[in-house]
Amino acid sequence: MKVDVILGLQWGDEGKGKIVDVLAPKYPVVARFQGGPNAGHSLQFGNQKFVLHTVPSGIFHHGTKNIIGNGVVIDPLIFAKEIEGLEQLGVPATERISIAQKAHLILPSHRIIDAATEASKGKQKIGSTLKGIGPAYVDKAGRNGLRVGDILSPSFLEKYTYLKSKHLEFLQSFDYEYNIEDYEAQWFKGIENLKRFELIDGAFVVNNYLQNSKKVLAEGAQGSLLDVDFGTYPFVTSSTTICAGACTGLGIAPNKIDKVYGIFKAYCTRVGSGPFPTELQDTTGEALRSIGNEFGATTGRPRRTGWLDLVALKYSIMINGVSELVITKADVMDSFDRIKIATTYKVNGKEQSLLPYDVQDGQIEPVYREFAGWKRDLSAVVREEELPFEFMNYIRFIEKETGVPISMISLGPDRAQTIIRQV
Ligand code: GDP
Ligand code: IMO
Ligand code: MG
Numbered sequence: 001m002k003v004d005v006i007l008g009l010q011w012g013d014e015g016k017g018k019i020v021d022v023l024a025p026k027y028p029v030v031a032r033f034q035g036g037p038n039a040g041h042s043l044q045f046g047n048q049k050f051v052l053h054t055v056p057s058g059i060f061h062h063g064t065k066n067i068i069g070n071g072v073v074i075d076p077l078i079f080a081k082e083i084e085g086l087e088q089l090g091v092p093a094t095e096r097i098s099i100a101q102k103a104h105l106i107l108p109s110h111r112i113i114d115a116a117t118e119a120s121k122g123k124q125k126i127g128s129t130l131k132g133i134g135p136a137y138v139d140k141a142g143r144n145g146l147r148v149g150d151i152l153s154p155s156f157l158e159k160y161t162y163l164k165s166k167h168l169e170f171l172q173s174f175d176y177e178y179n180i181e182d183y184e185a186q187w188f189k190g191i192e193n194l195k196r197f198e199l200i201d202g203a204f205v206v207n208n209y210l211q212n213s214k215k216v217l218a219e220g221a222q223g224s225l226l227d228v229d230f231g232t233y234p235f236v237t238s239s240t241t242i243c244a245g246a247c248t249g250l251g252i253a254p255n256k257i258d259k260v261y262g263i264f265k266a267y268c269t270r271v272g273s274g275p276f277p278t279e280l281q282d283t284t285g286e287a288l289r290s291i292g293n294e295f296g297a298t299t300g301r302p303r304r305t306g307w308l309d310l311v312a313l314k315y316s317i318m319i320n321g322v323s324e325l326v327i328t329k330a331d332v333m334d335s336f337d338r339i340k341i342a343t344t345y346k347v348n349g350k351e352q353s354l355l356p357y358d359v360q361d362g363q364i365e366p367v368y369r370e371f372a373g374w375k376r377d378l379s380a381v382v383r384e385e386e387l388p389f390e391f392m393n394y395i396r397f398i399e400k401e402t403g404v405p406i407s408m409i410s411l412g413p414d415r416a417q418t419i420i421r422q423v
Contacts (some may be wrong), residue, residue: 007220017041030058033249035221040297071249076190100202101149127272203251235274262322
């Protein structure tokens with residue numbers, strides 16, 4: 001058996017949580033491969049809404065194992081709160097979740113370093129979620145990090161104290177006030193909570209599932225344009241959000257990957273700083289934000305909004321080897337008279353179809369193609385045949401431009417509001 005990968009093609013929040021939840025019944029295993037509590041994955045069914053941060057989005061399905069892979073960074077306190085919420089709902093979390101021993105821990109001092117470095121950047125700040133993601137991955141790459149497996153070591157406290165002292169020393173170079181004690185006390189309770197879970201050697205476990213004919217769905221966090229190598233650097237996150245991250249974040253070989261589902265919104269959003277060529281700072285942008293409820297699932301910050309950008313989308317499809325596209329949130333534009341899609345960029349007056357090295361707002365003028373709106377409520381449509389002509393026209397244009405079929409159309413936050421197409 002092989003691994004199917006599902007990931008975001010824009011700047012995150014494409015609807016990954018919802019789509020993983022829809023697909024999960026087909027997979028005995030769902031595995032998160034990177035990111036940490038910077039992620040906010042929303043799921044909705046039966047009038048209930050859930051936001052997951054570290055826990056994979058297959059958690060609500062009986063019979064699905066949820067693996068937190070080695071590529072993930074875990075804040076034990078945030079994770080404990082998430083588990084508490086799930087257990088209150090009656091979800092048997094310890095039964096359904098296994099955690100890779102090689103996943104790294106986010107320390108309380110990582111959070112403080114994240115906040116101090118962001119504060120020192122002033123206008124250049126990344127707009128980080130301030131969950132300590134960047135500093136935790138820095139320690140991982142710098143070979144200083146603490147891993148989940150370390151919590152069982154008799155010298156864990158010693159290792160923790162050493163790394164914390166290094167962090168506090170580093171923090172002296174910032175003019176930044178902080179209090180670590182309160183968070184730290186709860187963090188250690190979170191460490192005890194982690195011990196309730198099965199801690200696994202993720203690579204062996206995942207490969208063993210595949211050998212035993214069990215299909216695995218690898219769930220990405222963030223989006224391709226936030227990837228540390230291929231995103232709009234430096235306004236990115238610190239992990240490999242693209243398909244290759246599923247290999248390094250779970251311990252699977254590239255030839256074990258089968259389908260790659262690329263999810264994109266019918267428009268674009270971005271939370272935090274950084275370039276966004278098709279951003280709309282007008283009433284249309286405001287309409288996308290208010291109708292689409294575009295406020296961060298993790299931080300509550302308003303998301304920036306703009307038209308769909310095919311230049312960026314094609315780039316993401318190329319880097320990930322996307323085999324099937326999933327479009328979400330087109331229903332948000334139900335009332336729009338006209339809908340635009342950027343097909344190329346004009347950079348310094350010259351038209352180009354490739355994403356430039358240095359994506360800088362102001363220098364890029366998107367070239368748009370306009371479509372007539374469908375002017376119908378799509379949120380209750382369940383059959384493809386019932387979709388309006390104008391909408392299908394829009395879908396077919398994207399398929400033709402990208403050369404990739406759209407196999408799922410999401411028309412609302414609920415798991416039931418999903419059309420699966422034969423492609
Ligand atoms: P993720 O991080 O990719 O899982 O996405 P988020 O959960 O952060 O953001 C997506 C938001 O859109 C959530 O509030 C979802 O409930 C909602 N959503 C997902 N798909 C659709 C859709 O097709 N239509 C509408 N209107 N909302 C959707
Ligand atoms: P999901 O999985 C949207 C953004 C932050 C910031 C930048 C770096 O829900 O799609 P970080 O905290 O990682 O150092 O922040 O990345 N960011 C996200 N934006 N969705 C996410 O996750 C994000 N995770 C990080 O806003 O601009
Ligand atoms: Mg999100």
